[in-house]
Amino acid sequence: MNRDHTTCVVIPMKAPQQAKTRLMPFLRRTQRESLALRLFHNTLEFFRTEFPQLSLLVVTPSAQIAEHTRRAGYHALLEDQQSGLNAALRLATSWSLCKGFERQLIIPADIAWLNRAEIRQLLDQQAEGPAVTIAPSADGGTNALLCAPPDAIPFAFGRHSASRHLRAAENASLPCQQLRLIQLQQDIDQPQDLPRALFPMTAEAAPYV
Numbered sequence: 281m282n283r284d285h286t287t288c289v290v291i292p293m294k295a296p297q298q299a300k301t302r303l304m305p306f307l308r309r310t311q312r313e314s315l316a317l318r319l320f321h322n323t324l325e326f327f328r329t330e331f332p333q334l335s336l337l338v339v340t341p342s343a344q345i346a347e348h349t350r351r352a353g354y355h356a357l358l359e360d361q362q363s364g365l366n367a368a369l370r371l372a373t374s375w376s377l378c379k380g381f382e383r384q385l386i387i388p389a390d391i392a393w394l395n396r397a398e399i400r401q402l403l404d405q406q407a408e409g410p411a412v413t414i415a416p417s418a419d420g421g422t423n424a425l426l427c428a429p430p431d432a433i434p435f436a437f438g439r440h441s442a443s444r445h446l447r448a449a450e451n452a453s454l455p456c457q458q459l460r461l462i463q464l465q466q467d468i469d470q471p472q473d474l475p476r477a478l479f480p481m482t483a484e485a486a487p488y489v
């Protein structure tokens with residue numbers, strides 16, 4: 281297939297065995313692992329079905345996740361085991377720049393309900409030129425970060441990262457906007473998020489599993 285070589289979607293994914301630690305008191309290790317895997321597969325399937333033209337890169341320390349990604353027809357980068365999310369994203373960004381992508385959309389693999397119209401809205405935001413668009417999570421994290429060029433700002437993922445990403449764009453004197461997208465705000469981090477992961481979605485936000 282002829283893929284769009286303007287935008288690279290980057291999905292960072294932990295080793296599933298290490299994921300969802302905040303749910304430790306509520307779910308057994310195998311349950312956390314299968315939840316993380318389900319959310320990851322859902323994310324890949326969403327982009328494969330709804331945005332087949334977009335290039336997609338998964339960055340992960342897990343050989344299992346990398347192999348699954350490659351079998352699905354996408355690129356995977358293996359990072360060092362303990363490098364952490366921001367370092368993993370720097371690795372992905374070097375790859376995107378090396379491949380000539382003009383912009384990069386980072387989406388974590390733990391969004392409950394991915395919605396085509398919302399992702400379309402996000403992708404349609406930026407005109408030509410350097411810019412940053414942030415879709416915050418309900419608790420002030422960053423559930424999508426669109427950067428043109430891919431290395432427009434240093435990454436500052438972690439608790440309440442949306443305001444840090446906003447500040448980084450201001451420091452770099454780049455146009456920046458926050459886009460509050462209802463479904464994209466919802467990730468699965470805390471016990472109170474679990475019903476979203478367990479209950480059926482509306483047709484508009486159908487899961488891709």
Ligand SMILES: Nc1nc2c(ncn2[C@@H]2O[C@H](COP(=O)(O)OP(=O)(O)OP(=O)(O)O)[C@@H](O)[C@H]2O)c(=O)[nH]1
Pocket residue numbers: 292293294298299300301302303339340341359362363364365366368388389390469
């Ligand atoms: N490649 C990579 N992805 C990461 C890393 N840390 C987090 N992620 C991914 O980034 C997204 C957001 O992760 P977090 O919410 O920090 O981690 P989580 O495993 O989902 O949940 P907690 O363990 O409870 O923080 C998820 O898709 C994770 O798999 C990392 O060190 N490397």
Ligand SMILES: C[C@H](OP(=O)(O)O)C(=O)O
Pocket residue numbers: 365417420421422423436437438439440441442467469
């Ligand atoms: C990585 C972090 O994710 P959260 O803690 O919101 O899952 C963030 O959004 O910067």
